[in-house]
Amino acid sequence: MSNFTRQEVLLQAENISLRFDKLILRDINFQIHNIVREGHNQGQVVSLIGRSGIGKTQLFKILSGLLQPTTGKILLGEDLHPVKSGEVGIVxxxxxxxxxxxxxxxLKIGLDHCGKEMTDKEKESVIKEYAGHFDLLDHLKKYPMQLSGGQRQRVSIIQQVLTGNKFILLDExxxxxxxxxxxRVKDLLLKISTLHEHNTxxxxxxxxETTLSISDTAWIMAAQEGKEGATITEEVDLMKLGFAWNPNVKxxxxxxxxxxxVKSKL
Amino acid sequence: MNQLKQFFEPFAILKSRSILLLIVVQVIIALVVWQLTCGALIPTPTKVFQKMMSILGSSEFYDDFIASVSLIAQGMFISIAIALVLAYLSLIPFFRPLVEFVVKCRYLTLTGLIFLFTLLSSDGHALKIYLLIFGIVPFFLTSLLSVIDGISRQEIELCKTLRMNNWQTLLEVVIRGRLDQAFDVMRQNFAIAWMMITAVEAQSMSEGGLGTQLIKYNKYIDLSGVFAVLIIIFIVGVLCDFLLGKMRIWLFPYAKLQSIR
Structure with a gap:
């Protein structure tokens, strides 16, 4: 494994809690750092692991700015500004x-909102480039209902990438x-993460198993005995453990x- | 035998030839039952058919037909425009009470309001249009609101992650994204409008129309004529429904992909 360093913070969750009629999430704190790896254009792949119904999706919405937490904030980018919806993509x-x-x-709608002035011809060329890269060239004229689940997933991810979102949340x-x-999905995600150094x-x-095998960092979300609401109980640093970026890690x-x-801690 | 079994199986996909066969057989059965069970007062299918041919051969029929079709087209066009605007406005909190009120107008009977509309309208044609609009819009709007209510939260969230503002989201998801369903609502509710045409035309008979013909045949207890006009109204309605269905697929090719039938 090549050398790596954790540099500036790209995303920070600060004292997040969420209450509806009961406490769903509490005291959630973590940071995602820019990982610099010698000789690689290395993005970040992090994971939130927890049992179904623990509140992962709610945290997911908070991270993307679609849901306001009861307390705390999500800070984003090099200037660590509070997240706004549209800065983090969701699949x-x-x-x-x-x-x-x-x-x-x-795919064009992603480019329409990417914040860059582009002509229709330029957009077409970018779309074709990505479609070719992700094996979708023959499907550009089709409708989503005509694609398989895997193909739709690829379109969803590329749509977010074309919007210019460096942070993309993937739900299950x-x-x-x-x-x-x-x-194939693992390969696709690794490909996306290495498109740009800040892609996260x-x-x-x-x-x-699958999630850990492609992550550099993982957070375990679980409930703690005697306490209401789920929180992050442990951080797993897969880089330090030597498991990150290893295709044969399984x-x-x-x-x-x-x-x-990890299973025993959920 | 296998095909026969398919006729009674839920979600079975039939070939168009089989569907046609089903329709033909069921129409023949209905006609035979009608022929065998009608008494002295009710005209037989043969008599009704003969009367229908004579109506279709008269020039008066075509004037009445055009009068009815142009009235319904005008009424539908204005009603759709009003219902669509109200449906889209329902997403803006300020307009929600107004929209809810219009939806509840389904429970208001037209009969009691005819006098009011007569006072408001300048002539018989305007009265008929008012009545059509008042009769159709609440039903259109109810169906359109159920289409909007069916939009998933995730689709709205997708727009937000794609950096669309609320107006762009409204345009993309509610207006553009549901145009095919709005068209289908129009197709389904066309039946209500077409059904109303006879009642509305009875309020002012000077312009003629199929409704006027129906009232005339009823007045002289010419049941063959009544049935013949009813069948013509029915066939025209079914034909329009078919054409609107085809037009929907032509205008919105993706609509066919979402259908399970």
Whole structure:
């Protein structure tokens, strides 16, 4: 494994709590740093792991600025400003797209709001470049309902990338996929994360093994005995442990031990 | 045998030839039952058919037909415009009470309001348009609001993550994104408008129309004529429904992909 350093903070969760009729989340604090890796254009892949119904999706909405926490704030970027909706992309579990637009038009809407002045020809060229890169060139004229789940997921992710969002939250990206598809999605996410050094993927999942195998950092979300609401109970630094960026990590006995250990803490 | 079983199986997908066969068989059964069960007062299908041919052959029919169709087109156009504007305004809190009131107007009977509309309208044609609008808009609006209520939160969130403001979100998700469903609502509610045409035309008979013909045949207890006009109204309605359905697929090709039928 090549040398790496954790540099400036890119995203910071500060004392987040959320209460509806009861306390859902409490005392959530974490930081995502820019990881610089020698000889690589390395983005960040972090994960939030927890049981279903623990409040991952609520935290997810708070991180994206779609939901205001009861207390605390999410700070973003090099100047650590409070997050606003539109700064963090979301790829929902069921890959929501605009069903009335073709795939090309779905991707174009990302570019329409990217904040850069581009002609239609330039947009078309960028869309074709990404579509070619992610095996979607033959599907640009189709509608979302004509694509498979995996293809829709790719379109959803690229749509967010084209909007210019460096932070992309993925809600259960491996849910309901077979083993072969999981590997393809893993490759896709790694490809996205290395497109730009500041690209940061935040994966919310209960598939521990797959998620940990592509993450550099993971946070375990769980409830603590005698306390209301879920919080982050542990940070797992996969880089320090030597598991990050290792394509064969699933085969390592120490990694399997780590998974068992994480499972016991949920 | 397998195909016969398919006719009774939920969600079974039939070939268009099979669907046509089903329709033809059921129409034949209905006609046979009608022929065998009608007594002395009710005209037989043959008599009704003969009367229908004679009505279709008269020039008076085409004047009445055009009068009815132009009245309904005008009424529908204005009603759709009003219902769509109200439906979109329902997302702005200020207009919600007004929209709710219009929706509840479904429970107001037209009969008691005819006098009021007569006072408000300048002539018989305007009265008919007012009545059509008042009769159609609450139903249109109710259906359009249920389309809007069916929009998922996630779709709105997607717009926010794509940096759209609230107006852009409204345009993308509610207006553009649901245009096919709004068109379908119009198609479904066309039946209400078409059904109302006879009642509305009865209020002012000077312009003629299919409703006027129906009233005339009723007055002289010419049941063959009544049934013949009813069948013509029915066939025209079904034909319009079919054409609007085809137009929807042509205008919004993605609409077909979302249908389970």
């Amino acid at each position: 929902h579990q069921n890959y929501i797209l605009f069903n009335h637009r073709t795939i090309e038009a779905n 990206p491996f849910s309901g996929l077979d083993a072969l598809m999981i590997d 993927l935040i994966i919310v999942s209960h598939d521990i 085969k390592e006995a120490a990694f399997r031990d780590l998974i068992e250990s």
